[in-house]
Amino acid sequence: MKILIIEDEESLQRSLDTYLTAEGYTCSNAKNYDIAKQKLALYEYDCILLDLGLPGGEGLELLRFLKEKDRTDGVIIISARNSLDQKIEGLSLGADDYLIKPFHLSELNARIASVIRxxxxxxxxxxxxNEIDVDLKGKQIKVKDQIVYFTKKEFDLLLYFMTNKNKAISKAAAVEHIWGDDADMADSFDFIYTHIKNIRKKLIDAGSNDYFQSIYGVGYKFVDQ
Known part of the structure; x- marks a missing residue:
């Protein structure tokens, strides 16, 4: 599950990144309006943590951008502004939740999980x-009641494709979704082939159909046969 943290306060951004990474999320970060908009234009996220007061722009404008693009990313506003009017405006623009700073990280984690579910x-x-059962809380996958063991990256990658079934996913999008900001360090995205090959083999060996389809020149698609 991938989180975009849009927060200019460096200490809070680091705390959020460290905590949520330990909870099993892949985190990307944006410290100002322009970086945030660039990332939102390129990638989709399971949940976006959005501060309103950002260097270079206003967080509510990013909500308007997402709404114009008909995006379905979950959004939680995290703000020191305890204003009823701003809460109403943020929620009316498509935010799922509004959390006032300071807050407990455990509460934020619960709200993120709720939004993603x-x-x-x-x-x-x-x-x-079909024959694949996914336990999100236990991070466990069964095929015909048989547990199939995946690494964390394999689990996240399979879940990403399953929640975007019948949609062509490029190698770059898959890598960025699972590895976050670290994806920029990769010389190429060819290693994604190895991960998908391993996932396919584990599923097929457990008795599953093969739902992955290679899309020449693009990447892969998880198809509903």
């Missing part, structure tokens, strides 16, 4: 795709 999994901790 509601946005991507209809509020459920389990979902089933």
């Amino acid at each position: 509601r946005r991507s999994f209809e509020g459920k901790d389990h979902f089933t795709f």
